[in-house]
Amino acid sequence: MNIKDHIGSIPGFPKEGIIFRDVTPILECPEAFEEVTKQLSQFARDVQADVIIGPEARGFFFGIPVANELKLPFVPVRKPGKLPRKTISETYELEYGTDTLCMHADSLKPENRVVIIDDLLATGGTVEAIVKLVEKQQAKVAGIGFVIELDDLKGKSKFEGIPVCSLVHFEGE
Numbered sequence: 001m002n003i004k005d006h007i008g009s010i011p012g013f014p015k016e017g018i019i020f021r022d023v024t025p026i027l028e029c030p031e032a033f034e035e036v037t038k039q040l041s042q043f044a045r046d047v048q049a050d051v052i053i054g055p056e057a058r059g060f061f062f063g064i065p066v067a068n069e070l071k072l073p074f075v076p077v078r079k080p081g082k083l084p085r086k087t088i089s090e091t092y093e094l095e096y097g098t099d100t101l102c103m104h105a106d107s108l109k110p111e112n113r114v115v116i117i118d119d120l121l122a123t124g125g126t127v128e129a130i131v132k133l134v135e136k137q138q139a140k141v142a143g144i145g146f147v148i149e150l151d152d153l154k155g156k157s158k159f160e161g162i163p164v165c166s167l168v169h170f171e172g173e
């Protein structure tokens with residue numbers, strides 16, 4: 001099973017100059033989806049996770065199956081105005097402007113070992129904001145798991161000291 005064979009590459013989406021790496025073929029192939037879930041679950045097990053966190057929308061695709069596989073809680077990270085209880089938020093830089101991510105203020109305990117799961121590491125801005133949300137609740141980020149890492153963007157350099165697992169790399173492609 002080669003996971004890379006189940007990732008689409010769409011030049012020019014959503015705008016000129018970007019090659020969009022599309023994970024939906026993984027979702028459409030049960031064997032590929034099972035393999036991705038198995039490998040990310042093994043990483044989360046190795047770093048002794050007791051909570052899995054993922055951002056909407058594509059982080060839910062992979063974070064929820066990992067939490068289910070390991071029988072661990074899943075905590076969703078969402079855009080503002082979506083979560084019903086009291087939230088904490090973090091604003092981060094995009095190429096143009098800023099974006100904000102939120103999580104429930106009572107979702108973590110200080111003793112938690114959290115693994116963040118997302119589909120793709122590009123600049124790392126999204127997951128860097130999630131690391132800050134976890135640390136605001138005094139919990140520890142035990143690891144970060146991605147299906148895809150875009151090596152050229154060097155997003156991983158934002159996470160020194162935290163174990164990072166990426167199943168597939170794209171470099172200069």
Ligand SMILES: O=P(O)(O)OC[C@H]1O[C@H](OP(=O)(O)OP(=O)(O)O)[C@H](O)[C@@H]1O
Nearest residue numbers: 056057058118120121122123124125126
């Ligand atoms: O490393 P970064 O530069 O932060 O980019 C990676 C993030 O961008 C995409 O999410 P997007 O914000 O497009 O939302 P979506 O999952 O709802 O499509 C992707 O799913 C990652 O979460």
Ligand SMILES: Nc1ncnc2[nH]cnc12
Nearest residue numbers: 018019020021022120122
């Ligand atoms: N090249 C890319 N493909 C898919 N999602 C992305 N998010 C940021 N960069 C991306």
